[in-house]
Amino acid sequence: MLELVEKLYENHDLTDGELKQLILTDDKAAEELLIKRADETRQKYYGKKVFLRGLIEISSFCKNNCLYCGIRHDNKNAQRYRLSREEILSCCENGYELGFRTFVMQGGEDAYYNDEFMCGIISEIKNKYPDCAVTLSLGERSGQSYKRMKEAGADRYLLRHETASDELYKKLHPNEMSLENRKKCLFNLKKLHYQVGAGFMVGAPFQTVENIVEDLRFLQDLQPQMIGIGPFIPHHDTPFKGEKQGTLELTLRLLGIIRLMFPKVLLPATTALGTISPIGRELGLKTGCNVIMPNLSPVKVRKKYDLYDNKICTGEEAAECRGCLQRRVKSVGYEIVSERGDFINA
Numbered sequence: 001m002l003e004l005v006e007k008l009y010e011n012h013d014l015t016d017g018e019l020k021q022l023i024l025t026d027d028k029a030a031e032e033l034l035i036k037r038a039d040e041t042r043q044k045y046y047g048k049k050v051f052l053r054g055l056i057e058i059s060s061f062c063k064n065n066c067l068y069c070g071i072r073h074d075n076k077n078a079q080r081y082r083l084s085r086e087e088i089l090s091c092c093e094n095g096y097e098l099g100f101r102t103f104v105m106q107g108g109e110d111a112y113y114n115d116e117f118m119c120g121i122i123s124e125i126k127n128k129y130p131d132c133a134v135t136l137s138l139g140e141r142s143g144q145s146y147k148r149m150k151e152a153g154a155d156r157y158l159l160r161h162e163t164a165s166d167e168l169y170k171k172l173h174p175n176e177m178s179l180e181n182r183k184k185c186l187f188n189l190k191k192l193h194y195q196v197g198a199g200f201m202v203g204a205p206f207q208t209v210e211n212i213v214e215d216l217r218f219l220q221d222l223q224p225q226m227i228g229i230g231p232f233i234p235h236h237d238t239p240f241k242g243e244k245q246g247t248l249e250l251t252l253r254l255l256g257i258i259r260l261m262f263p264k265v266l267l268p269a270t271t272a273l274g275t276i277s278p279i280g281r282e283l284g285l286k287t288g289c290n291v292i293m294p295n296l297s298p299v300k301v302r303k304k305y306d307l308y309d310n311k312i313c314t315g316e317e318a319a320e321c322r323g324c325l326q327r328r329v330k331s332v333g334y335e336i337v338s339e340r341g342d343f344i345n346a
């Protein structure tokens, strides 16, 4: 098994069979070597730097009904809110002060945030903070809409593909949604020169190891600049409420493998990872992650952006995230930097 890790480290690829073996192995020595090689690879390109992305959750309204997600349209118990232009700008102001140089506007698919609204706020943020990157995470929109928002100044777009298997996609989503359109959106975004983030949930219901290999192959095809993965965590008001959550071990294994397959990729230690283990994000950083996405949303709405149960950083302590993270990142030997943290092309 150690040879497989070394082979992946050197060639950035393995056969499907080898990938499956490495994903499933319980060989402790291989696990340790994977962590070591992933960390070396991350440090070769990014040193000890950890980039911050200030997450502004602009809307908990969503027209979709993904079976796993707590803000799905049919969840009558979900608490819905929308942030105003002024509220979003005040999150940015606060974030800039704290050293954030990327702002991520994320929300459910909510027609209220039309192109006119989005282009206005994007250009306003870019004017006020020319040294900052603006990232969008607003789901599937038309090519025209992506184009307008790019022209207004947006730099990056996060849209997890969720799964690259048609069969699994249908089990996780209602009929109105399609993997085909999701992929079309991602390739559109790349064509428009957004820095693109894709990704999937680890341990989603019905997911097999073959599905995970398909995800890795899709990512090789798309070549995104960012890859977001985190464990699936059941939400009590969704059809998947009784399903098992994804494990820490498998998520870390995949983070290590992804770092070796995509040496320069921007890889967040996600909030979901921090939710299933009190040191999940720290372990992620040690296994190749170089990005953290702290919540910049107003404290009063944080509990309402409720994708999965027990999400961290939603209580009163939330205003302290920056200091808390500083300590956490330092505790594992890395350092938060106040930079945009763009993908390195060189």
Ligand code: 5AD
Residues within 6 Å of the ligand: 068, 069, 070, 159, 160, 162, 200, 201, 230, 231, 232, 233, 234, 235, 272, 307, 308, 309
């Ligand atoms: N558990 C973990 N991640 C989830 N997401 C949505 N619902 C859940 C859940 N129950 C992820 C999806 C989405 C991202 C914003 O959050 O992958 O793309």
Ligand code: FES
Residues within 6 Å of the ligand: 294, 312, 313, 317, 318, 320, 321, 322, 324, 325
């Ligand atoms: Fe949010 Fe620690 S990172 S409270």
